[in-house]
Amino acid sequence: MKEFLELNKPKLPFAFKITSILCLSVYSIFLILAKFNQNQFPSINLLLLILMIAGFLFPILILLTAYLHWENEKRYYKKFIIAKTDKNENSFGYSEKLMNQDSKCFFATKILSKNIKSFEVEIKFEYKEIAFYICAINKDIENAKLKYFEKKLKELNFENFIFRVFVLKIKRKEFDENSLKDIEIKLVKLVNLFEEYDYKPEK
Numbered sequence: 001m002k003e004f005l006e007l008n009k010p011k012l013p014f015a016f017k018i019t020s021i022l023c024l025s026v027y028s029i030f031l032i033l034a035k036f037n038q039n040q041f042p043s044i045n046l047l048l049l050i051l052m053i054a055g056f057l058f059p060i061l062i063l064l065t066a067y068l069h070w071e072n073e074k075r076y077y078k079k080f081i082i083a084k085t086d087k088n089e090n091s092f093g094y095s096e097k098l099m100n101q102d103s104k105c106f107f108a109t110k111i112l113s114k115n116i117k118s119f120e121v122e123i124k125f126e127y128k129e130i131a132f133y134i135c136a137i138n139k140d141i142e143n144a145k146l147k148y149f150e151k152k153l154k155e156l157n158f159e160n161f162i163f164r165v166f167v168l169k170i171k172r173k174e175f176d177e178n179s180l181k182d183i184e185i186k187l188v189k190l191v192n193l194f195e196e197y198d199y200k201p202e203k
Contacts, residue, residue, distance in 0.1 A: 004070060007098070007108040012063070014104055019059035027054040070107055076125045076172070077110065094123065116191045118201050129169045132183060135202035136194045137164040149197050156186045156193075164202045166190065 027050055093114045099122075100106040112123040122133040141149065153160055159167045168186060170179055193199075 001067075001071075003074070004067060004107075007101075011104065011107065015063060015066075015107075016059050019062050020055045023054045023058045023062075024051070027051075066107065070109065073109065073125055097122075099124075116187055117195075119191050119194060120201065121187055125172075126169070128172050130172060130175045132168045132187065134166050134187065134190065135164055136166065136199040137202045138197060138199045141197060141199075145197060149193065152193055153190075156190055158186070158190060 031050075094112040095114065096110050097113045098108050099111045101108045114121055116134075119134055119136060124131045124133060150160065153166070157168055159169070161167065168183060170183065
């Protein structure tokens, strides 16, 4: 809880306000539909109870669920990522950075990152997988070259999202020092591929 508050305390009032507004909006829609469809409307006491639940209790439950999810991800992050990359004095060169620090919509959290040449690699924990993200872009690549580039991507087991986000995922149980070495080799090959096809870092 202490680390969560240190990173996200300023965001909590805004998160509570937005969540409360959304919950109240949903309940308002249901009340309007009930009024028009069945010509029924709750009494004042029931309406106040609904407003208290929708505007206060539900937002607290939603934020509590988000916090528990954050804590769960942090636990896996330390167990499956930090523990593996910190061996041999972190010979893989990763260091911690804050993600979503300036975002109002997402809680800040710690991830590992490093640069391979000018391309940043980020390691994130996603459910039962460890994901390696690297962003690059080339808006002017020709179709013939793009097809060959995508073929090379598949050979390296990378997925491509919206033509600028490249992801390699590995199952949590398979993530160890040897698999990380293999991934590092693939990341270097991907960066070399970026340079060959004039891809630039996407910030």
